[in-house]
Amino acid sequence: MASDAILIGAAQGRAQQLLLSRANRHGLIAGATGTGKTVTLQRLAEGFSAAGVPVFLADVKGDLAGIAMPGSSQAATHAALTARAAEVGLADFSYAGNPVTFWDLYGRQGHPVRTTVSEMGPLLLARLLDLNETQEGVLAIAFRVADEQGLLLLNLEDLQALLAYVGENAAALTTRYGNVTKASAGAIQRQLLQLEAQGGDLFFGEPALAIADLLAIDESGRGMINLLAADRLMTSPKLYATFLLWLLSELFEDLPEVGDLARPKLVFFFDEAHLLFDDAPKGLLDTIEQVVRLIRSKGVGVYFVTQNPADIPDAVAAQLGNRIQHALRAFTPKEQKALKAAADGFRPNPAIDVAAVLPALKVGEALVSTLDSEGAPSPVERTLIAPPGSRLGPLEDRERALLIAASPLAGRYQEPIDRESAGEILSARAEAAAEAAARAKADARPTRQGRASPSFQDEMVREVGKAVKRQVVNRIAGSLVRGLLGGLFKGR
Structure with missing residues (x-):
């Protein structure tokens, strides 16, 4: 030979x-x-x-x-x-x-x-999730958004967070990229849950x-x-x-x-x-x-x-x-x-x-x-x-275990790595937006006239002013009444 x-x-x-x-x-x-x-x-x-x-x-x-x-x-x-x-x-x-x-x-x-969601890409993921043409388009838009905003897609949690963001901002994204519906984003999220149940969450990640x-x-x-x-x-x-x-x-x-x-x-x-x-x-x-x-x-x-x-x-x-x-x-x-x-x-x-x-x-x-x-x-x-x-x-299981332990790669891939990626970044953005909204609501509650409501101190000064004004008016009115009545009695 x-x-x-x-x-x-x-x-x-x-x-x-x-x-x-x-x-x-x-x-x-x-x-x-x-x-x-x-x-x-x-x-x-x-x-x-x-x-x-x-x-x-x-x-x-x-x-x-x-x-x-x-x-x-x-x-x-x-x-x-x-x-x-x-x-x-x-x-x-x-x-x-x-x-x-x-x-x-x-x-x-x-x-x-393992591999990352970004490395798998939208085409293979769409096939894996059995998406229709519309859903595949939404997934491609989601990847485009991640690229433009510097969002790392490492695991399924990152992709779920990105799709939630896409669904919440569907109207704005539609204007820029084409038709994006919250329903399509939600359908992809449900498919991801099925993939996760099959062990897909173990496949996507680092290293x-x-x-x-x-x-x-x-x-x-x-x-x-x-x-x-x-x-x-x-x-x-x-x-x-x-x-x-x-x-x-x-x-x-x-x-x-x-x-x-x-x-x-x-x-x-x-x-x-x-x-x-x-x-x-x-x-x-x-x-x-x-x-x-x-x-x-x-x-x-x-x-x-x-x-x-x-x-x-x-x-x-x-x-x-x-x-x-x-x-x-x-x-x-x-x-x-x-x-x-x-x-x-x-x-x-x-x-x-x-x-x-x-x-x-x-x-x-x-x-x-x-x-x-x-x-x-x-x-x-x-x-x-x-x-x-x-x-x-x-x-035998014992033989396999011994060969794996003796491998030059032993320990290199065993422990997953979870670095900051799209899930954490989008979660932090959402928390920051919620806190900002709460502060704005506390500092600027709308009135009937649509103007900002006064602070507590301003309210107190206004109420005290109203009370003093009522007292002054009452005194003047009382003096006028008494003077008028006195003149009437004198005229008798």
């Missing part, structure tokens, strides 16, 4: 390889449940790591974590693996673990993964994930395998898909242009890939297509793992040069149509009737076509997949 390639398996004694120099041209691993996709994924991840290429992959079912430990020497398993290794010509087969960094959005089975930590190489030159615990995350499929799309977008923005390298800088496996495309609006699909098409020049290879290749939109599927197709079942007319489409996606091989072979593939077999040194797809071959040297299956 060439040192610049990963052995996938063998077809009639001929090695089937994935050239590292073409690994950034993306790929597909597809097949029905139970046909061997996970083992194929594990084999490729090991190969990339051994070649010094970091890997990011999601552990959807919880059975990929064993990649960190050497394979089992249990008699039955050992016999099957060694027999397969001999069958595919893997003469130096041995058991070995791999360097793994464990990640978890919920912080339970790995280092916490945010540093992309450089995904590109680590261990002391022996092996690429780090970044394993995302996604078994619980899969109960919130939109959060899972949005997170991975955000991560791809961050890689695209942060990494420099490098063109075609001898080996990729990172390989990204997107398991349950159909979740990325389900119900996605056209604008988002265009974004995904653009990222997939252009990110290869950043040295990143993206491999979609799914049950059926028809799950991948044509515009994206056209970018996938390396294909490993496990068995497909075709019982219904729809499934038969999908099988034919999968067969048509390979470069023909006169010796293989792809449409007939696809349903008949055994577990651990696949149809394989990869790019050659000239960038052309090789003719499809029926291939026995080589076994991985790491454990097939999950880790």
